[in-house]
Amino acid sequence: MPTRIPLPARSTIWRALATAVVAVLTAAFLTPTAARAATAISPAPRESRPVYSYAHAVRESVWVDTGLDEDGDGRTDRVAADIVRPSEPARQGRKVPVIMDASPYYSCCGRGNESQVKTYDPQGRVVQMPLFYDNYFVPRGYAFVGVDLAGTNRSDGCVDVGGRSDIQSAKAVVDWLNGRATGYTSRAGTKTVRAGWTDGRTGMIGKSWDGTIANGVAATGVQGLRTVVPISAISSWYDYYVAQGAPLYDGGPDELAGYVENDAAHAHCAAVRKKLADGSPRSGDWTPLWTERDYVKDAAKVRASVFLVHGMQDLNVRTKHLGQWWDALARHGVERKIWLSQTGHVDPFDYRRGAWVDTLHRWFDHELLGYDNGIDREPMADIERHPDQWVTSRVWPPRTTGTAVLHPAPGTRAGVGTLGLRPARGTETFTDDPKLSETDWAGRLTTPTPEKAGFLTAPLTHDLRLSGSATVTVTATPTTASAHLSAVLVDVGPDTVRDYADAGEGITTLASRSCWGESTAGDSACFKETAARTARVDYTVFSRGWADLGHYASLGKGVPLTPGRAYTMTLRLAATDHVVPKGHRLALVIAGTDRDLIDPPSTKPTLTVFLPGTTANLPLVGGAAAFARATAGSAPVRPGPALLKGVRATHPARHVPLG
Structure with a gap:
């Protein structure tokens, strides 16, 4: 039922009105400087106001x-x-x-x-x-x-x-x-x-x-x-x-x-x-x-x-950075807030400008001026679900998020492998091809190809939300003394997304400007506006992780691999918050070198993936039960040899410059 807010006593209302009238009359007779001072020192304002001169700063x-x-x-x-x-x-x-x-x-x-x-x-x-x-x-x-x-x-x-x-x-x-x-x-x-x-x-x-x-x-x-x-x-x-x-x-x-x-x-x-x-x-x-x-x-x-902001398709500073930092801060009870966009390496001023300036203003007012403006009681997370379409989450990841352990199963002569809750027998084999990337693998997901091992669910009967950081454990036997692994999660189905692979990483810069604050002759407060740059796609790669198999035992020292011996390694994937909609399929790809994103090994190994020792450990809202519900009653689809359309190509990791 609605919460009832008690009304103040009538005498309280009249006192408040009288105070307001006095304040208005006083301000009317003050000089501009005195008026600014009076406004600035008013008790416990909910918002700092632009009462000081920028020109005379x-x-x-x-x-x-x-x-x-x-x-x-x-x-x-x-x-x-x-x-x-x-x-x-x-x-x-x-x-x-x-x-x-x-x-x-x-x-x-x-x-x-x-x-x-x-x-x-x-x-x-x-x-x-x-x-x-x-x-x-x-x-x-x-x-x-x-x-x-x-x-x-x-x-x-x-x-x-x-x-x-x-x-x-x-x-x-x-x-x-x-x-x-x-x-x-x-x-x-x-x-x-x-x-x-x-x-x-x-x-x-x-x-x-x-x-x-x-x-x-x-x-x-x-x-x-x-x-x-x-x-x-x-x-x-x-x-x-x-x-x-x-x-x-x-x-x-x-x-x-x-x-x-x-x-x-x-x-x-x-x-x-x-x-x-x-x-x-x-x-x-x-x-x-x-x-x-x-x-x-x-x-x-x-x-x-800590108020964290990150693009979920940032391939410069990948979201693994925010995931591990967020989780560590959570373990120590640090006050936190987060924004997650569909962009790449882009400032929120350039994809959600008005809301960003307002939110940042209120955040600093609360944290530095001590104003009780309620921002600490608002939802913890803002997430861009589609270009310029945002949702909120009271807590991030949601409290109902649990790890679902999914098992890849081998493909048949009819097509690629499957992904489900039941452990499976068998193996899948792929050969590292450093000329190909995650966009090539995902574009050929419905077709068995030699450079990847792909595993798909049937079309989902309910939406499935992943929120947080996933891991993929792979048991693989290489044919050479060195091998790299990639694991990517793919949403297979039509969508319109921000084109993070474009040079603007999801935005287009316009000629028009908007102004945010006061200007001087030497420092304008007016900046070029932007718009979302979008792409129509048949699939979306929404999380990825990479590893060198020679570091399976320790990151401190890699070792040469013994051809023919099986090794197990857990890849930590980038954090995300993504909904695979009803009717789409969730896919896992395991492959070798992800072109332009990791360096290739010194050899081109063929790897045999031992499926009973391979799992995808996904943070699903609702846990394994949500996966079971989303896949219940869904009939397997025999994939055709279609080439799926995605973003054109991934951006190389750009270490110079970082910004």
Whole structure:
């Protein structure tokens, strides 16, 4: 039945009306400055308002001592923090919270869909701060701080790609904002400066490498960091470059460091780049370098709330990163929220702009200003089910999610294998073909082909929702001393999806602009709008995972395989939230090299998959019972030799640049 909300007493209503009238009359006779001040200090507002002048904001730069000397020049490294903050609160004796984006891209590559870089006036004060954060939030009583990671733009030190120097670059600024580190008015001077204008409450945000730094700083447990908003961010750098021993396509951390470093770092940081190269062997072995850059292991230290955002078709920073980070944070009771889109490596500002700005505004108001605006009581997850069509989930994954163990069964002369709840006997054989990818396998799912082993359910009689991270355990016998494995989950059926394989990774950039905040002559708050770029498909690959079979026993050291011997390995697939609709079929593909996404092994093995030792362990809402219900009464379909249509091709993993 409906909840009854008691009405206030009549005297209470009249008192409230009288108070409101006085407030309106008072505001009418105040000067504009006094009116803004009165609005800003009204008790417990539910939303911060744009009452401060962006045109007259304070713009200053501070160089914060990190305590490290990574470039070996005998001086501790200082990182540059460019600050835009409202001028009025300090005059009123009020302190403001901070929104911070620490990035290596402020000069080399740019931020956002329009690749904006920082610009400066002749006195070295920042004129253009990339993205909309300063334009929108500074008038609402926040300071924005853009930090140049060590070795980039105007900062000292070396780029160490997610290691101690990277993380300390940003952590030192959080410490300075809270009075625990020393800041200077210049890069080499001795005049110190304190952050007396802030209350120290800091929220970090950023996409890709920037969001990765937010994760890493949160994992230090630094005091004063209240929330982080990592967008398409890494949680463990090993998993960015390697998939369970299988090197991912293209590049290494030394190459990435060289791409973003400034001239001084390029001249003085060769030893750091060599350390990065030596510590990330193409063998795929886990080394101490990767341990240092694994933030998941330190999830217990996280004090900040976390608002995760990721594209479920991101093949640059794959959703394995969000899955393992989310699960680790959940185990330690961290306050969490999540958005999952159908895009690739795309910022939500460029696929759901209005809702994103509103949600981010309310999130920061709640986490940094302490406003009780109810965002913490709203559904935990927003999920894009179809292009521009979103649903919510009260908890993510839903509490009814359970692992369903599915068993592949061999095909017959009539077609490909099947997928069900009952264990099966037999084997399937495929030969690695490095020229083919997951789109080739999925496009030929209904036809037996030599480069894959495919297994399909019959058409579903009910929708089936997968929510979270899956694993696939494979028992296989190779014919050579090296072998790679891929496992992908496919929704077989017609749909319209975001074209994540297009250059825009699911969006098209338009010529029109929309404005979000206040502008100055040097920093516009107006950005190009976007629209969903879609594709009509017959199938959708919605989760994938890869591994080197030689690392079956340990990620720390791969070993040569013995031809003819069976090995068992569990592949960890990327997290997802996907509904396979009624009438579609769920498929599992097991194959070798996924072209452009992992490097091929040194040989081209044929692998015999032992089906009794092979399972797909899927996070299904409703568990195994939901799978049984969705497949009950469904008649098997004899597949024809049709070529299914999907996205054109997968994007290679692009390690340079990350953003």
